[in-house]
Amino acid sequence: xxxxxxxxxxxxxxxxxxVTLRCSPRSGDLSVYWYQQSLDQGLQFxxxxxxxxERAKGNILERxxxxxxxxxxxxxxxxxxxxxxxxxxxxxxxxxxxxxxFFGPGTRLTVL
Amino acid sequence: AQSVTQPDIHITVSEGxxxxxxxxxxxxxxxxxxxxxxxxxxxxxxxxxxxxxxxLVQGIKGFEAEFKRSQSSFNLRKPSVHWSDAAxxxxxxxxxxxxxxxxxxxxxSLIVHP
Numbered sequence: 001x002x003x004x005x006x007x008x009x010x011x012x013x014x015x016x017x018x019v020t021l022r023c024s025p026r027s028g029d030l031s032v033y034w035y036q037q038s039l040d041q042g043l044q045f046x047x048x049x050x051x052x053x054e055r056a057k058g059n060i061l062e063r064x065x066x067x068x069x070x071x072x073x074x075x076x077x078x079x080x081x082x083x084x085x086x087x088x089x090x091x092x093x094x095x096x097x098x099x100x101x102f103f104g105p106g107t108r109l110t111v112l
Numbered sequence: 113a114q115s116v117t118q119p120d121i122h123i124t125v126s127e128g129x130x131x132x133x134x135x136x137x138x139x140x141x142x143x144x145x146x147x148x149x150x151x152x153x154x155x156x157x158x159x160x161x162x163x164x165x166x167x168l169v170q171g172i173k174g175f176e177a178e179f180k181r182s183q184s185s186f187n188l189r190k191p192s193v194h195w196s197d198a199a200x201x202x203x204x205x206x207x208x209x210x211x212x213x214x215x216x217x218x219x220x221s222l223i224v225h226p
Contacts, residue, residue, distance in 0.1 A: 002155060002157070004155070033213070042216065042217075042218045042219065043156075043202065043216040043219075045213050045214075045215075048213060056213050058213065090155055090156070092155075092156075100146075100158055100161060101158070101214070102158075103148075103155035103156040103157070104155050105153075105154060105155045106154075106155050
């Protein structure tokens with residue numbers, strides 16, 4: 001158990017819908033990262049927050065957004081969902097920038 | 113830009129045999145290097161990391177990796193594989209400074225035969 005929690009574990013929705021994925025980092029970790037894992041793209045970095053502020057952006061679509069709240073949990077919002085958004089979404093946390101990342105168990109999103 | 117290549121998509125070994133998973137990276141300066149393992153239905157777990165110093169790094173579960181700058185490699189090894197080692201293995205390279213975001217390889221799937 002990494003100490004990072006993600007909810008829900010599974011999510012099934014339809015095209016065009018909007019979903020929110022939630023992540024609670026390890027106690028004391030200030031940095032949260034979001035990744036998308038799919039068969040064709042592998043593990044892709046989406047976005048990083050550090051202590052509430054956006055720190056880095058990766059291959060995140062404009063339909064996707066995220067935020068980190070004062071209690072340090074983070075949410076990833078995916079809207080206007082397409083079939084190709086079906087993937088595993090991981091959250092990771094670290095104590096700071098450059099520290100080891102601890103991954104959550106992931107949320108499996110299926111878009112029908 | 114940094115990149116990671118894991119040349120082997122699948123590796124099959126017999127239980128008790130030795131293992132080496134290959135990883136090559138591309139980065140201009142001294143990289144931070146990692147190996148993660150992902151069991152089915154699980155998140156990624158860090159096996160070991162290299163930041164500086166001794167180029168032979170010991171990790172958890174009996175794994176080790178050797179950083180070879182001249183070959184831009186960071187291969188993962190284990191002397192005797194157990195059936196529970198069957199999983200997906202990811203090599204990652206990170207850059208010092210800035211926001212530091214690791215780039216992951218596509219992964220190598222390890223199959224262990226009894």
